[in-house]
Amino acid sequence: MIGVKLLSLKAVKQATSGLLFPASMWLGSRATIWVAMLLVAPLLPVPSGGVAATFDLSVFDGWDSTHYRIIANSGYIYANGKGNIAFFPLFPLILRFLINIGFPFEVAGVVFNNLAFLGFLYLLYFWVQQFQNESIAKWTVAIAVWFPASMFAGVIYTEGLYLLLSTAALSAFDRNKYAQTALWGGLATATRPTGIALIPAFIFSAWKQRKPPVAYIAAFSTAAGIIIFSIYCFIQHGDPLAFIHAQKGWRASLGFDWKPWWKMLMQICIGNYNYKQGYIKDIAHPLVFSVIVGCGWWLWRDRYKLGARKVDYGLLVLFLGLWLLAGDPLINTISVLGSAYLLWRYRQELTPVALFYGLCGVGLLLVSGGTWSLSRLVYGIVPPIIAFGILLSRHPRWGYMTLGFFAILLFTFSIRFAQELWVG
Numbered sequence: 001m002i003g004v005k006l007l008s009l010k011a012v013k014q015a016t017s018g019l020l021f022p023a024s025m026w027l028g029s030r031a032t033i034w035v036a037m038l039l040v041a042p043l044l045p046v047p048s049g050g051v052a053a054t055f056d057l058s059v060f061d062g063w064d065s066t067h068y069r070i071i072a073n074s075g076y077i078y079a080n081g082k083g084n085i086a087f088f089p090l091f092p093l094i095l096r097f098l099i100n101i102g103f104p105f106e107v108a109g110v111v112f113n114n115l116a117f118l119g120f121l122y123l124l125y126f127w128v129q130q131f132q133n134e135s136i137a138k139w140t141v142a143i144a145v146w147f148p149a150s151m152f153a154g155v156i157y158t159e160g161l162y163l164l165l166s167t168a169a170l171s172a173f174d175r176n177k178y179a180q181t182a183l184w185g186g187l188a189t190a191t192r193p194t195g196i197a198l199i200p201a202f203i204f205s206a207w208k209q210r211k212p213p214v215a216y217i218a219a220f221s222t223a224a225g226i227i228i229f230s231i232y233c234f235i236q237h238g239d240p241l242a243f244i245h246a247q248k249g250w251r252a253s254l255g256f257d258w259k260p261w262w263k264m265l266m267q268i269c270i271g272n273y274n275y276k277q278g279y280i281k282d283i284a285h286p287l288v289f290s291v292i293v294g295c296g297w298w299l300w301r302d303r304y305k306l307g308a309r310k311v312d313y314g315l316l317v318l319f320l321g322l323w324l325l326a327g328d329p330l331i332n333t334i335s336v337l338g339s340a341y342l343l344w345r346y347r348q349e350l351t352p353v354a355l356f357y358g359l360c361g362v363g364l365l366l367v368s369g370g371t372w373s374l375s376r377l378v379y380g381i382v383p384p385i386i387a388f389g390i391l392l393s394r395h396p397r398w399g400y401m402t403l404g405f406f407a408i409l410l411f412t413f414s415i416r417f418a419q420e421l422w423v424g
């Protein structure tokens with residue numbers, strides 16, 4: 001009898017933890033963003049190339065938010081192969097509905113995106129808990145919440161909505177709920193271009209797991225969002241691929257382009273100034289880079305002599321130094337290449353649909369023709385977050401150091417966005 005009561009208490013405790021943990025993580029990270037954008041940023045001097053932040057919701061409305069505002073209020077613009085039709089329709093449609101029932105644009109965008117992000121965290125937690133365990137689920141949620149690009153799930157962007165819909169579709173497919181897969185997947189492909197990666201992921205997973213024909217029907221039905229958008233583009237603008245052609249306003253061409261990747265590598269190794277000069281004119285950056293790499297190699301070579309604690313903290317100090325030296329190019333490069341490595345490293349521990357979607361999503365980014373906002377775009381692909389959660393659950397010291405670093409970046413990214421400086 002006592003044993004039954006203890007088991008019941010344990011079950012209640014686990015259920016309570018499952019309900020409270022995502023919400024508490026969400027609230028902590030959102031509070032960090034709000035403090036940075038509403039309280040700290042307005043106190044800082046106006047940066048070169050930026051604007052003065054103010055204590056109002058306008059700090060959440062910048063960059064791509066401007067396009068969503070225009071679409072929600074006035075509809076799409078497309079002429080001569082250019083226009084805001086590159087932005088997919090579901091998010092601005094939801095904003096338009098909220099505006100029509102009386103919400104101001106800023107309130108509608110900020111509240112909806114944040115609530116969608118909270119819903120995503122709960123879906124993510126219970127999905128990972130189902131095929132892994134509670135520890136990995138908690139680490140995965142913590143990474144999703146504190147990753148610096150989660151700032152975009154707090155402003156007027158599509159991050160919260162897309163993460164919610166794509167995770168709902170993936171989770172439904174794993175649970176053999178094919179009608180839900182088609183519904184959530186179709187809405188995801190109407191939200192962001194990366195939703196296209198869901199289609200081959202479902203097909204490959206259905207083949208791998210020998211699922212019934214209805215799984216393939218659900219996979220192809222996922223394309224409904226982008227097909228409907230294409231029909232709209234044809235009817236309104238005479239170009240069914242207008243949303244692709246308009247991407248040229250941001251990316252000159254599609255397909256893998258090694259030049260921006262080479263540029264990022266050179267910015268990390270020799271510095272942006274030397275890269276622009278075409279040769280090493282200032283020796284300081286490559287010298288410091290060489291010292292950091294050399295010290296890292298020494299720590300790793302003697303890791304058994306030094307002990308895990310010293311090596312871990314030493315590598316943390318070196319990484320912080322490298323980040324201060326290289327900045328955003330380092331974060332973008334690690335985000336993509338690190339995601340690809342983690343997906344492959346933990347391929348046996350991810351569900352087939354998570355693995356295939358992660359690989360297809362990262363592959364789609366590599367052939368997108370540019371390196372802008374890579375850390376933000378790869379963040380929108382859920383499986384690398386799960387793989388990172390598996391890694392950190394087994395190395396908690398790395399995990400706590402990583403989350404601390406993420407919190408610093410999240411705070412600084414929020415300030416930069418509030419000042420309308422480029423983030424990512």
